[in-house]
Amino acid sequence: MDASIQDDRMFEQAFRYSTIGLVIVDIDGTYLKVNEAYCQITNRQEESILSQIFIDHIHPLYRNEVADSFHTLLHEEKRSVNQEVMLDTVSESDSWVELSISLIRDDEAGRLYYLIQVQDLTIQRTISSKLKVSEAKLNQVIETVPSGLVMMDQTGIIIFANQLAEEILKVRLDGGVRDGVRSSYNAPEWKNRHLDGRPMTDEELPFSVVMRTRQPVFGIEHMIEGEGGEKTLISVNAAPLYDEFDQITGVLCSITDITAQKITEQQLLEANLLFKRKSEIDGLTGIPNRRSFDKTLQAEWDESERAGSLLTLIMLDLDSFKHFNDTYGHQKGDDCLRKVAVAIDRVVQDHKGFLARYGGEEFTVIKRGASLEESRYLAEEIKEVVYQLQIPHQTSVIDNVVTVSVGVAVKQNEHCRDSKMLFDWADQAMYQAKKKGRNQVLVYNK
Numbered sequence: 330m331d332a333s334i335q336d337d338r339m340f341e342q343a344f345r346y347s348t349i350g351l352v353i354v355d356i357d358g359t360y361l362k363v364n365e366a367y368c369q370i371t372n373r374q375e376e377s378i379l380s381q382i383f384i385d386h387i388h389p390l391y392r393n394e395v396a397d398s399f400h401t402l403l404h405e406e407k408r409s410v411n412q413e414v415m416l417d418t419v420s421e422s423d424s425w426v427e428l429s430i431s432l433i434r435d436d437e438a439g440r441l442y443y444l445i446q447v448q449d450l451t452i453q454r455t456i457s458s459k460l461k462v463s464e465a466k467l468n469q470v471i472e473t474v475p476s477g478l479v480m481m482d483q484t485g486i487i488i489f490a491n492q493l494a495e496e497i498l499k500v501r502l503d504g505g506v507r508d509g510v511r512s513s514y515n516a517p518e519w520k521n522r523h524l525d526g527r528p529m530t531d532e533e534l535p536f537s538v539v540m541r542t543r544q545p546v547f548g549i550e551h552m553i554e555g556e557g558g559e560k561t562l563i564s565v566n567a568a569p570l571y572d573e574f575d576q577i578t579g580v581l582c583s584i585t586d587i588t589a590q591k592i593t594e595q596q597l598l599e600a601n602l603l604f605k606r607k608s609e610i611d612g613l614t615g616i617p618n619r620r621s622f623d624k625t626l627q628a629e630w631d632e633s634e635r636a637g638s639l640l641t642l643i644m645l646d647l648d649s650f651k652h653f654n655d656t657y658g659h660q661k662g663d664d665c666l667r668k669v670a671v672a673i674d675r676v677v678q679d680h681k682g683f684l685a686r687y688g689g690e691e692f693t694v695i696k697r698g699a700s701l702e703e704s705r706y707l708a709e710e711i712k713e714v715v716y717q718l719q720i721p722h723q724t725s726v727i728d729n730v731v732t733v734s735v736g737v738a739v740k741q742n743e744h745c746r747d748s749k750m751l752f753d754w755a756d757q758a759m760y761q762a763k764k765k766g767r768n769q770v771l772v773y774n775k
Contacts, residue, residue: 343593343596344593345364346364347590347593348590349366349446349589350363350367350369350370350447350449351363351364351366351445352364352383352443352444352447354383354443354445355443356442356443358382358384359382359383360379360383363375363378370424370449372418384396386417387416388414388415388416390415391415394414395412395430398430399430402430402443403432409430409431410430411427411430412427412430413425413426413427413428413450414426414428423451423454424449425449425454426449426450426451428445428447429446429448430443431444444597446594453585476584477491477494477495477498477582477584478491478494478582478583479494479581480580480581481536481579481581481582482578482579483540483578483579485536493584494584497586498553498584520554521534521552521553523551523552524551526552529551534551535549536582539567539568539580540577544569545567545568545569546566546568547566548564548566549564549567550562550565550587551565562587563584563585563586564584564585566582566583567580567583568580609621611685611686613667613686614671616670616684616686617683618686619685619686619687619688621685622685622687622693625695626695626751626752627748629697630740630747633697633740638698639697639699639700639739640695640696640697640740641695641703641707641737641738641739642694642695642740642751643693643694643695643704643707643737643755644687644691644692644693644752644755644759645692645693645708645712645733645735645736645759646691646733646734646759647731647732647733648726648728648731648733648734648763648767648768649722649725649727649767650662650665652722652724652725652726653722653724653725655724656722656723665731666690668720669692669720670686670692672715672718673692673694675714676707677696677711680699680710682694682707683695683696693755699739701739701741701772705772708735708772709770711733712732712735712768712769712770715732715733716728716731716732728768732767732768733768735759735770735771736756736760736761736770736771737755737771737772738751738752738755739772754773755773758772758773
């Protein structure tokens with residue numbers, strides 16, 4: 330199966346079956362794609378959603394805030410924006426969600442769109458608003474919610490955990506006691522780490538932050554590693570519990586297993602990076618394409634300007650290649666281009682340069698820091714390595730094997746004003762090399 334097709338199918342499956350609401354929105358705010366989880370969160374049919382605009386499903390009180398997030402991502406260097414908002418629903422009850430909005434660029438089509446992850450927070454919000462109710466009533470509620478809920482005393486000892494919390498933390502707590510020992514938030518049964526794997530200190534844990542600040546905390550993400558090495562990614566909301574004298578008696582934590590969400594995020598990121606890499610590689614030869622060349626040339630020009638260094642651009646064209654295709658067919662022509670690309674790339678890599686297929690039978694080489702003579706030597710090596718391939722070309726006007734004409738331009742003084750001028754110089758030199766007989770190197774001389 331073609332790798333790109335398989336990647337597309339993997340992306341589609343990750344999107345469709347994610348337990349997190351996923352939405353792709355066009356730059357103008359119109360829906361492009363939604364998954365089933367999002368339809369369930371909004372209690373709407375997919376057909377109905379796709380005929381509307383995303384902002385219309387946000388509560389009027391929060392629409393400006395969401396619009397500002399779109400604007401921030403579009404005009405500032407931020408990868409994502411997270412915010413909690415209410416949805417505009419047909420029911421009378423409030424519907425809270427957490428939005429994670431990212432701006433995605435389709436480099437091949439030059440198109441921008443937003444990827445939005447939607448997490449239902451309605452139940453967590455409901456629980457947070459009832460933190461000061463009696464423990465008995467609270468226990469009745471937290472055993473039925475789809476989140477792990479843990480209650481700790483002032484020292485961090487777990488005095489209550491619902492069943493889901495036990496599953497997430499991978500411990501068994503009977504009334505707060507495990508094997509005769511009361512478990513704490515930093516019990517040896519699991520290790521707390523940041524998402525990047527760094528150890529998490531006790532002071533960084535949600536319990537400690539709440540006890541220190543006397544303020545609730547939301548969305549603290551970290552990883553717990555069990556005794557067997559199994560890893561679970563969690564998001565924790567934590568808030569202080571008070572007695573009738575307004576003194577903190579403990580901390581209540583709402584724990585959500587976000588392992589599936591993070592896997593989806595990573596799959597989407599990898600799919601996007603793969604798509605970007607493919608968009609910069611020539612499908613025939615496997616070397617960088619013209620898009621990659623344009624980007625690299627400008628970057629190398631900017632660096633040479635900053636450092637005051639030399640910059641070389643080499644352009645080469647296969648001689649009489651139209652005759653080659655006419656004589657041997659396009660399949661042989663493609664084989665020829667691949668062989669030439671591999672041979673030239675070895676030479677260019679030895680010189681720590683950059684090779685790209687500019688289009689058709691034209692190739693380009695970028696090399697920073699080379700003198701005029703060093704650049705000429707590199708160009709001669711390229712011409713010779715192609716000749717040594719001895720690819721038959723009986724209809725060539727210059728030889729009976731495939732040859733190349735090479736133009737060299739070096740930015741070494743103020744006469745070369747920008748990268749476009751350097752490109753024009755190399756192009757002119759290549760044209761003159763063809764005009765003077767082909768199968769030769771010509772250096773542009775201002």
